[in-house]
Amino acid sequence: MTGAAAGPPALELRGLRKSFGKTEIIRGANLTVARGERVAIIGPNGAGKSMLFDLVSGRIRPSGGEVLLGGRRIDGLRPCEINRLGLARSFQITNIFPALSVFENLRCGVLWHLGYRYAFWRFLSRLQDANNRTEELLDMLRLERKRDVPAMHLTYAEQRALEIGIAIAGGAEVVLLDEPTAGMGHGETAHFVGLIRQATEGKTLLTVEHDMGVVFGLADRIAVLVCGEVIAFDTPEAVRADPRVQEAYLGAGMAAVQAGENACSR
Numbered sequence: 086m087t088g089a090a091a092g093p094p095a096l097e098l099r100g101l102r103k104s105f106g107k108t109e110i111i112r113g114a115n116l117t118v119a120r121g122e123r124v125a126i127i128g129p130n131g132a133g134k135s136m137l138f139d140l141v142s143g144r145i146r147p148s149g150g151e152v153l154l155g156g157r158r159i160d161g162l163r164p165c166e167i168n169r170l171g172l173a174r175s176f177q178i179t180n181i182f183p184a185l186s187v188f189e190n191l192r193c194g195v196l197w198h199l200g201y202r203y204a205f206w207r208f209l210s211r212l213q214d215a216n217n218r219t220e221e222l223l224d225m226l227r228l229e230r231k232r233d234v235p236a237m238h239l240t241y242a243e244q245r246a247l248e249i250g251i252a253i254a255g256g257a258e259v260v261l262l263d264e265p266t267a268g269m270g271h272g273e274t275a276h277f278v279g280l281i282r283q284a285t286e287g288k289t290l291l292t293v294e295h296d297m298g299v300v301f302g303l304a305d306r307i308a309v310l311v312c313g314e315v316i317a318f319d320t321p322e323a324v325r326a327d328p329r330v331q332e333a334y335l336g337a338g339m340a341a342v343q344a345g346e347n348a349c350s351r
């Protein structure tokens with residue numbers, strides 16, 4: 086990670102809120118992520134981690150507060166607008182076209198982001214650029230040998246790699262990955278963490294993750310979300326030692342979750 090890079094932070098949440106009726110899910114979340122930083126968001130079940138990604142990526146509109154991407158307000162924009170401004174989110178498999186080859190899937194991602202959907206003459210003249218970028222992605226994702234295989238015939242881990250490739254195909258600077266290693270075996274997970282590191286080199290990465298091995302292997306800093314608030318944001322070592330975090334996981338909150346109660350209702 087680059088540390089204190091010049092310019093505005095890659096991503097900033099300022100007092101972000103989301104309510105459904107009287108139920109407040111995100112309760113004034115603050116977070117400042119530096120350029121090139123890798124951040125893992127952890128927290129008990131139901132803390133609002135996925136909701137936070139929904140708010141940042143524009144899938145759900147915030148009820149209050151601000152989201153800034155590279156210093157620019159993006160809250161209230163549509164997901165495709167946010168995407169064009171440089172934020173990509175991977176949606177566990179759903180972006181993949183099963184019958185298309187790995188190469189074609191990635192090239193769709195590249196072309197979409199290059200904006201060649203409607204300008205056919207421009208499309209033809211720049212197709213070679215897109216092909217070159219797609220070959221680079223195949224290499225980076227270690228999927229060269231699966232180049233012409235329909236996506237539906239990939240293993241689960243390969244599909245997840247392809248999904249990340251589609252997300253980063255347009256060269257987004259900020260990448261959100263929601264539980265990237267969910268459903269993988271131990272060996273696959275270790276391999277996949279290396280792949281994520283390589284594929285997102287130089288980018289700003291936010292992951293929601295339950296696997297603490299992945300969190301500690303990947304993150305420069307960890308944000309701990311409890312009941313819609315960021316209660317700690319620090320290095321893995323500092324977070325591990327933070328009594329508030331231990332309480333959130335092991336204390337009354339977690340006990341309530343395990344008992345099937347909503348630990349966040351007030």
Ligand SMILES: Nc1ncnc2c1ncn2[C@@H]1O[C@H](COP(=O)(O)OP(=O)(O)OP(=O)(O)O)[C@@H](O)[C@H]1O
Nearest residue numbers: 105108110128129130131132133134135136137293
């Ligand atoms: N559309 C919605 N309307 C109302 N409540 C919602 C909606 N979506 C999610 N919630 C609630 O918001 C809370 C946070 O959900 P979210 O999925 O973000 O938690 P999470 O931290 O990602 O949990 P997990 O670790 O279990 O995936 C939950 O109590 C959930 O029931």
